Amino acid sequence: MSILKCSISECKEKAIQTVKISFKENRSLCKKHYILFKNKDEKHIPTFSKASKF
8 A cells, every 4th residue: 555645746744635626636635735725715814013102
């Protein structure tokens, strides 16, 4: 049984999940890249703070 590697070229980790990227393309992703892919549509609200008085 062969161990699948992450499809991201710079990554050498073991793949844990295969995801559908487009109509024809599937990718095998490691845990780190799978979490990034899973949260790609999450909206992040910026946090603003007042500048300090000098």
